[in-house]
Amino acid sequence: xxxxxxIHLIRKRxxxxxxxxxxxxxxxxxxxxVGFTTLDAKLFFLGFLESLWRVCIxxxxxxxxxxxxxxxxxxxxxxxxIFVPILDVLQSFPSFAFYPLFVLWFGxxxxxxxxxxxxEMIWPLLFTVLTAQKQIRLDLSEAAKSYGATGFKFLxxxxxxxxxxxxxxxxxxxxxEAWEAIIAAEIVVSVPGVGTYLAQAGQSNQTHILxxxxxxxxxxxxxxxxxxxxxxxxxxxKYQQE
Amino acid sequence: xxxIQHVSKKFxxxxxxxxxxxxxxxxxxxxxxxxxxxxxxxxxxxLLRIIAGLDTPTEGTISWDSEKTIGFVFQNFALFPFLSxxxxxxxxxxxxxxxxxxxxxxxxxxxEEVGLSGYEDKHPKELSGGMKQRVGIAxxxxxxxxxxxxxxxxxxxDEFTAQTLxxxxxxxxxxxxxxxxxxxxxxxxxxQLSDRIAVLTHSPGKVExxxxxxxxxxxxxxxxxxxxxxxxLSQLITF
Numbered sequence: 001x002x003x004x005x006x007i008h009l010i011r012k013r014x015x016x017x018x019x020x021x022x023x024x025x026x027x028x029x030x031x032x033x034v035g036f037t038t039l040d041a042k043l044f045f046l047g048f049l050e051s052l053w054r055v056c057i058x059x060x061x062x063x064x065x066x067x068x069x070x071x072x073x074x075x076x077x078x079x080x081x082i083f084v085p086i087l088d089v090l091q092s093f094p095s096f097a098f099y100p101l102f103v104l105w106f107g108x109x110x111x112x113x114x115x116x117x118x119x120e121m122i123w124p125l126l127f128t129v130l131t132a133q134k135q136i137r138l139d140l141s142e143a144a145k146s147y148g149a150t151g152f153k154f155l156x157x158x159x160x161x162x163x164x165x166x167x168x169x170x171x172x173x174x175x176x177e178a179w180e181a182i183i184a185a186e187i188v189v190s191v192p193g194v195g196t197y198l199a200q201a202g203q204s205n206q207t208h209i210l211x212x213x214x215x216x217x218x219x220x221x222x223x224x225x226x227x228x229x230x231x232x233x234x235x236x237x238k239y240q241q242e
Numbered sequence: 243x244x245x246i247q248h249v250s251k252k253f254x255x256x257x258x259x260x261x262x263x264x265x266x267x268x269x270x271x272x273x274x275x276x277x278x279x280x281x282x283x284x285x286x287x288x289l290l291r292i293i294a295g296l297d298t299p300t301e302g303t304i305s306w307d308s309e310k311t312i313g314f315v316f317q318n319f320a321l322f323p324f325l326s327x328x329x330x331x332x333x334x335x336x337x338x339x340x341x342x343x344x345x346x347x348x349x350x351x352x353x354e355e356v357g358l359s360g361y362e363d364k365h366p367k368e369l370s371g372g373m374k375q376r377v378g379i380a381x382x383x384x385x386x387x388x389x390x391x392x393x394x395x396x397x398x399x400d401e402f403t404a405q406t407l408x409x410x411x412x413x414x415x416x417x418x419x420x421x422x423x424x425x426x427x428x429x430x431x432x433x434q435l436s437d438r439i440a441v442l443t444h445s446p447g448k449v450e451x452x453x454x455x456x457x458x459x460x461x462x463x464x465x466x467x468x469x470x471x472x473x474x475l476s477q478l479i480t481f
Contacts, residue, residue: 137318137320139316139317139318139320140320140322142291142296142314142316142320143314143316143320143321143322144322145296146294146295146296146312146314147314147333147334147337147381147385148334148337148338149333149337153337157333157336157337158322161322161324162323162324164324238323238324238365238367239323239324240323241323242323242366242367
């Protein structure tokens with residue numbers, strides 16, 4: 001339910017405009033009355049870039065794994081009936097439960113945060129794509145087949161374009177989950193990043209820095225959502241089946 | 243010529259066996275306009291898909307006397323939503339690896355032939371049903387087919403549009419000397435277009451009778467002879 005709600009919000013252009021306005025006003029007030037200068041901008045942005053980098057790597061890995069899993073799951077109905085319940089169980093497993101295991105293997109390194117992120121990001125991608133794959137119209141795949149698109153050609157020229165809207169939706173959700181997870185993961189593993197920066201501000205009782213940091217982070221993520229994912233979402237309507 | 247011999251098709255739906263087609267025997271000649279007519283659910287679309295190789299018969303064989311290229315036209319058009327009109331027409335050629343320039347040339351000519359001039363760069367969503375089926379027909383013609391298989395191609399269109407496209411289809415069929423196999427549930431459509439009409443019975447689908455239609459083209463749809471054929475068909479088809 002939460003997912004569909006999110007997407008619904010982002011789709012409304014007027015709504016996004018309103019949110020931008022509210023954000024800008026809020027930031028303006030903070031800058032004027034609290035003092036933006038107290039935030040160490042350099043540290044904040046370096047931390048943010050590090051976190052962004054981790055989210056991006058994890059996203060690419062999760063995307064590739066999801067597509068591979070989709071190909072495996074959809075290969076035959078027998079494989080599907082075996083794999084789907086397994087994936088369902090894995091999906092409901094909290095990613096942070098793997099934390100001790102990952103630390104055992106990799107120590108308290110950034111790799112651990114990336115692994116946790118991947119575990120978090122795979123599921124929305126995989127399940128939206130699997131659902132969309134089931135919804136590909138039979139006559140479209142028959143048309144593809146009868147005009148010579150079989151095997152890899154079908155995947156490349158028909159299936160992936162038809163799955164593009166679902167991939168964007170899945171990406172949007174997993175992107176959101178990733179930012180939720182990375183803040184926590186960085187704090188727990190204690191590697192430098194935007195999460196650790198905020199945690200440190202909190203620990204040294206610099207509440208105003210913490211608040212500005214959180215708002216800034218929200219604003220940046222909001223802008224990325226609006227300009228990257230929203231435009232992809234708009235583009236993807238072209239790919240939707242009728 | 244295509245020989246359809248002892249073709250049967252069984253489906254298993256929720257552990258229940260359903261015989262969709264029972265011992266179908268047909269011989270369709272080259273350059274013939276052959277129609278398969280029957281009530282909905284008689285398995286006529288399944289038969290067409292078996293002829294196309296999109297489905298396999300439970301029993302029986304389909305054999306062709308010579309090399310064949312099949313162009314399939316779908317009831318709900320089955321156009322790729324992410325491709326433009328020209329790209330949809332080019333699809334089969336692209337899969338064959340035809341050079342881009344040549345592909346474009348063929349597609350442009352076909353777009354003009356079927357009445358899609360000015361719509362080349364539109365996407366399926368921006369087209370009316372009639373325009374969509376023009377794309378469907380052009381896509382089938384692009385691969386230079388020897389056989390055109392048409393699965394209720396005009397059923398989802400309004401009658402005026404359908405009539406225009408029927409005229410277009412007959413035109414194309416006469417000009418290109420191809421074999422056309424049409425599946426329909428519309429009696430007047432069958433009488434208007436076909437050389438021969440196979441009437442299928444309902445569940446399981448069996449060939450009830452094959453009707454010859456030797457009327458000269460262009461056919462006058464209000465003529466006595468056409469009405470007679472329609473009448474014969476009406477009596478044979480049990481809904």
